[in-house]
Amino acid sequence: MTKGTLPLALTLSLAAAPAAAGAPPRWWLDEPVRLVQTNVREVDSTLDARRLVEQVAEFPANTLLFNMGGIVAQYPTRVAFHYPSAHLPPGHDLFGEVLHEAHARKIRVVGRFDLSKTQKPVFDAHPEWFFRRSTGEPAVYNGLYSACINGGYYREHALRILGEALERYDVDGLFFNMFGNPSADYSGRPMGPCHCDACKARFEVLYRRPLPESDRDPEYRAFLAESAREVAATIGELIHRLRPGAAFLTYIAEHTDVIMHESNTSVTRPLPQWPYSASDNVNRSRSSQPDKMVINLCMSFVDYPWRFVTVPPAEVRLRLHQSLAHGGPPALAMLGTMDQEDRSALLAARPVFQWHARHEDLYVGQRSAARVLLLPGERDSYRGIFRLLSEQHIPFAVSDAPAGGAWDLVIAPRGAPAELERFVRDGGRLLVAGAVEPAFPVRPVVARRPHTQGSWRIHDHALFPSLANTNLLFLDGEYAELSPLEKPLLTLVPPAMFGPPEKVWVDKLETDIPGLAFADIGRGRVAWIPWDVGGLYYRHSSPGHAGLIADVIDSLLPSGRQLRTNAHPLVEVTVMRQFEQDRTLVHLVNASGHADTAYFEPIEMRDVAIDLAGDFTRARAMRLGEALAVTRSGGRSRFTLPRLGAYEVVVLGAR
Numbered sequence: 001m002t003k004g005t006l007p008l009a010l011t012l013s014l015a016a017a018p019a020a021a022g023a024p025p026r027w028w029l030d031e032p033v034r035l036v037q038t039n040v041r042e043v044d045s046t047l048d049a050r051r052l053v054e055q056v057a058e059f060p061a062n063t064l065l066f067n068m069g070g071i072v073a074q075y076p077t078r079v080a081f082h083y084p085s086a087h088l089p090p091g092h093d094l095f096g097e098v099l100h101e102a103h104a105r106k107i108r109v110v111g112r113f114d115l116s117k118t119q120k121p122v123f124d125a126h127p128e129w130f131f132r133r134s135t136g137e138p139a140v141y142n143g144l145y146s147a148c149i150n151g152g153y154y155r156e157h158a159l160r161i162l163g164e165a166l167e168r169y170d171v172d173g174l175f176f177n178m179f180g181n182p183s184a185d186y187s188g189r190p191m192g193p194c195h196c197d198a199c200k201a202r203f204e205v206l207y208r209r210p211l212p213e214s215d216r217d218p219e220y221r222a223f224l225a226e227s228a229r230e231v232a233a234t235i236g237e238l239i240h241r242l243r244p245g246a247a248f249l250t251y252i253a254e255h256t257d258v259i260m261h262e263s264n265t266s267v268t269r270p271l272p273q274w275p276y277s278a279s280d281n282v283n284r285s286r287s288s289q290p291d292k293m294v295i296n297l298c299m300s301f302v303d304y305p306w307r308f309v310t311v312p313p314a315e316v317r318l319r320l321h322q323s324l325a326h327g328g329p330p331a332l333a334m335l336g337t338m339d340q341e342d343r344s345a346l347l348a349a350r351p352v353f354q355w356h357a358r359h360e361d362l363y364v365g366q367r368s369a370a371r372v373l374l375l376p377g378e379r380d381s382y383r384g385i386f387r388l389l390s391e392q393h394i395p396f397a398v399s400d401a402p403a404g405g406a407w408d409l410v411i412a413p414r415g416a417p418a419e420l421e422r423f424v425r426d427g428g429r430l431l432v433a434g435a436v437e438p439a440f441p442v443r444p445v446v447a448r449r450p451h452t453q454g455s456w457r458i459h460d461h462a463l464f465p466s467l468a469n470t471n472l473l474f475l476d477g478e479y480a481e482l483s484p485l486e487k488p489l490l491t492l493v494p495p496a497m498f499g500p501p502e503k504v505w506v507d508k509l510e511t512d513i514p515g516l517a518f519a520d521i522g523r524g525r526v527a528w529i530p531w532d533v534g535g536l537y538y539r540h541s542s543p544g545h546a547g548l549i550a551d552v553i554d555s556l557l558p559s560g561r562q563l564r565t566n567a568h569p570l571v572e573v574t575v576m577r578q579f580e581q582d583r584t585l586v587h588l589v590n591a592s593g594h595a596d597t598a599y600f601e602p603i604e605m606r607d608v609a610i611d612l613a614g615d616f617t618r619a620r621a622m623r624l625g626e627a628l629a630v631t632r633s634g635g636r637s638r639f640t641l642p643r644l645g646a647y648e649v650v651v652l653g654a655r
């Protein structure tokens with residue numbers, strides 16, 4: 001059996017990276033974390049710190065993300081252009097009290113900053129620090145002026161604000177909301193590109209053209225991302241210098257210790273919902289950056305206008321279980337204190353936090369043990385294959401860079417980067433989907449054809465056992481016309497008459513245009529489905545498309561699937577490794593309560609049989625509290641979980 005090794009960044013891998021000798025401890029990676037964010041308002045400055053911390057402790061959380069400064073400081077700051085809450089009584093230090101009370105109970109505190117907006121006197125004194133619309137007007141929202149990521153507030157003055165905070169308070173980390181220039185304000189009003197002098201000059205130097213009209217311009221987006229990375233580098237350096245052992249947390253991957261994500265909802269977001277959001281966020285960032293932690297905040301509220309009304313309890317629990325199953329901590333965010341008007345999200349999350357507290361050793365140091373790598377791509381194409389892999393119970397890691405590690409199979413949902421050629425030549429297996437030609441030769445392309453509503457005729461049913469009951473699949477989209485194969489697998493049936501019924505397909509033609517091609521390259525093998533099968537599956541869930549992808553995967557896998565199971569497609573199964581404990585964890589997340597826009601309690605499953613590659617001598621279902629009988633043969637281990645509620649984790653050991 002040969003396996004390709006990806007050439008990029010070979011030093012990175014999903015294997016455990018021991019902390020360098022003498023390096024400060026990394027609580028976010030090496031200790032169990034249960035995080036609650038109480039995102040308090042300026043009027044909450046008089047809250048009872050002891051009571052809040054007691055509620056956090058009893059929840060039970062061990063990490064509190066709490067407001068510190070930026071738009072409103074919850075401590076008596078003395079830095080110019082930084083303002084304590086108008087509701088903070090004189091001499092009162094809310095953040096200091098919360099920190100003191102929390103540390104007394106061994107609860108970590110991460111201070112929250114928001115540097116994206118501030119008050120009018122700062123704008124009056126330093127208008128050059130602020131975001132400018134194309135009209136030259138500042139962006140003002142509820143009286144607050146938007147700062148620009150390239151202005152002096154973010155780039156210089158912030159360091160004075162943060163320096164004071166870090167010198168005065170023994171924080172365990174700093175978190176930044178809205179890091180950089182957002183594309184829209186809280187009401188959804190587009191911001192457009194910033195036309196401040198700093199942005200104009202920097203963009204002109206970097207891209208040798210004026211600022212674009214649209215902030216969707218790819219170069220402008222790259223410019224904004226690079227600007228945020230530059231500021232992150234200076235803030236990260238400051239945090240690590242002044243508070244070694246404190247973490248830098250925000251929504252970007254570079255220079256941070258903890259990559260933040262959110263599972264959230266919006267009433268204006270187009271359907272379908274993405275019920276795998278927590279799995280997606282945590283899997284992708286943990287696998288891309290295994291030396292960083294990922295915290296996926298479960299946002300309690302429905303949308304900005306309804307900050308105090310929560311999403312369904314089963315949705316909250318599903319997100320938290322998904323996070324655990326991919327190596328992230330449980331993290332719940334709410335607006336205001338823990339005295340919520342709608343208690344649903346807190347009540348839903350609490351049992352998950354209680355479970356985590358009783359079994360916290362299960363959730364430290366987890367790394368994906370998946371043998372298949374999924375590369376990100378265009379959203380629908382990526383999500384379609386993501387969901388299919390989950391439904392098929394094929395454990396997979398998602399990584400932004402195809403970095404390091406030996407994989408049984410790499411899947412590229414839309415085109416394939418040039419770096420993958422080496423992987424294939426060295427013996428790797430690759431599935432490429434989509435009409436975008438891979439960056440290295442796989443099969444001669446005659447032409448890229450525009451949107452087509454045709455069909456694919458199946459010729460080789462032996463290759464497609466999942467498609468035994470059909471001769472046709474549907475195509476709705478563009479395709480790359482490949483040169484004909486000697487032995488056709490799938491061929492195009494071009495659009496033909498479809499109405500009235502008397503005329504349907506009367507003019508139908510058959511072609512030899514391939515809908516799938518295999519190529520042997522070097523010692524490896526590539527399958528190319530030259531149309532957007534992932535996007536079609538995401539939108540329509542056709543079993544034909546699912547069967548095609550699954551059968552092609554099975555034909556590529558050098559030694560079969562890592563995991564086989566009779567589990568329902570809506571049970572997500574992950575395989576994780578804890579190297580220090582020398583054990584493997586199989587997580588099962590039951591998403592059978594999700595239907596359309598609704599989340600109900602999942603349906604209990606019975607007798608879930610698991611057959612996993614690897615020699616394991618014992619299995620214990622932690623949720624059930626039962627040892628499971630394990631049988632072994634041919635390098636595989638089999639066990640059956642008698643019952644599955646919303647979540648289970650089976651611990652497998654080899655001794």
Ligand SMILES: [Zn+2]
Pocket residue numbers: 130131132148149150151194195196197198199200
């Ligand atoms: Zn600007």
